[in-house]
Amino acid sequence: MHKYHTLTVASVVSETSDSLRIALNVPENLREVFVFKSGQHLPIQLSIDGKLVRRTYSISSVPGETPLIFGIRVQPGGKFSEFLQSNLKIGDHLEAMPPVGRFHAVPDPQKAKVRIAFAAGSGITPILSIMRTMLENEPESRFVLFYGNRMQSTTMFIEDLQALKNRFPGRLQLYFLFSQEDQELEIFSGRLDKLKVTQLYKAFCKKMIPDEVYICGPGTMLNGVKQALVSENVDESLFLIERYGALVNRKTQQLIPKAPANKKGSLVEVIMDGHKKSFEMAADGPDNLVDAAAVEGIVLPFSCRGGVCATCRTYVRSGEARMATNHGLEPWEVEKGFVLACQARPVSSKLTIDYDET
Ligand code: FES
Structure with missing residues (x-):
């Protein structure tokens, strides 16, 4: 269960100029090991210059579908992502551990739920899987997505989202925000910060009673979204949150005092x-x-x-x-x-x- 397994690259394409979409074939004998819930992520390891490097990437395909698809943002200077962008090709092998993570959702076809999601940048990767799973498996449920990016050309999975909108026009509301491109309506310009989320929620969600709220992005965005929703009386117990980026923040690290070691070991x-x-x-x-x-x-x-x-x-x-x-x-x-x-x-x-x- 907690081992890395070898999977073969089925395809690797540029999703945007700074991101990739990678598909991995899971062999028949590992299908059960790689069963996942929508929203979970895949730990992957690679040997780069003789050193093992590990990262986790959220799966964007839906449970039961093969190959497994995930998207990665190529970070300038990012050892792992730049290596994949320059070297990865069809037929290569990647070492992957079975999917893990608590940021997941399981559909119930009997339920009619209202779900609202906020994603920034590559934070869309688990949300896309959750959205599709819910829309395809809960015929009475609705989904609202607010998705923030710098500009349209750097927006990951934009075509998949538009295709979903075409399939489920009455049950999916999609709102794109861009921080470096002016929009016709001012409300769609800028970042998903506290003020913007408050405006968006008042404009598009005020008549809704959400059953679940998904938030995925960097720490600053998560805090802004949470604060805005709480001040709009959305119950915090409905939030499911996934953070990415800023892995070690010394200030937040100090929130939990460093554990004293047992002196004798x-x-x-x-x-x-x-x-x-x-x-x-x-x-x-x-x-x-x-x-x-x-x-x-x-x-x-x-x-x-x-x-x-x-x-x-x-x-x-x-x-x-x-x-x-x-x-x-x-x-x-x-x-x-x-x-x-x-x-x-x-x-x-x-x-x-x-x-x-x-
Ligand atoms: S390895 Fe990621 S939380 Fe410990």
């Missing part, structure tokens, strides 16, 4: 895929479980290492561990005993973490 037991392994974590060694396990030759799942993607999510079965930062877990998960292993260190002399607990 700790014995860490790992349960994964039904097997047990253990290692000693020294007090003066690496400050998180992922790195400490690697020193002992034990590979734990991880991707961003920044406390964001939750690829490293694990359950503390016994003992105590504390995280340095957390952008990837919901309060209920922390309360239940889940931690991000890339951010956590033991504070008890013995710790058991269980990757099989979901």
Whole structure:
């Protein structure tokens, strides 16, 4: 389950001048392993200049569909994305871990829900999967999307969105905003910040009672959207949020005090895929479980290492561990005993973490 598998590139095309659309074939014998819920992401690893580099990308295709499609924004200077843009071709192999992530939705054909989504840039990638899944499988449900980009030419998946609009004209409302291109209506110019979201919500959603709200984008955008909706009396418990970018922010890191190490070090037991392994974590060694396990030759799942993607999510079965930062877990998960292993260190002399607990 927590292993990387080799998938073959079925196609790779430029989605915009600075983004790619990649399709991966999943062989018959791995179809069950790669079953996913719309909105989840795919951890991918590559060897670049002899070093393993990992990233996670949200899947944009819908469950049950092959190949798996995902989009990536090519970041200037971005080691991984630039490597893919320059080198990846049909027939190449990529190492991928089965899809993970809590930012997901499961359709119920009996339900008639109103869903509102806010996406910025490549934040559209999981939202596209969720939208399509819901529109195709819940015939009475509606979807409203506000999608912010710099300009039309850099807008990922714009044709897919317009095609969806043509298929579901009565149940899908699409609003594009551009920050570097003037629009005929001023309300569609600018970024999805607090003021703009308040204007949009008052103009287009005031008569709706949302059942679910999806927000995906960088941290600054998430905060603006949340604040605007809360001030419009949208219940915060309806929000499902996925953050990207700005992986390590020192200010937010300090929100959770750095966990003190157990002075004598700790014995860490790992349960994964039904097997047990253990290692000693020294007090003066690496400050998180992922790195400490690697020193002992034990590979734990991880991707961003920044406390964001939750690829490293694990359950503390016994003992105590504390995280340095957390952008990837919901309060209920922390309360239940889940931690991000890339951010956590033991504070008890013995710790058991269980990757099989979901
Ligand atoms: S590896 Fe991404 S949150 Fe830990």
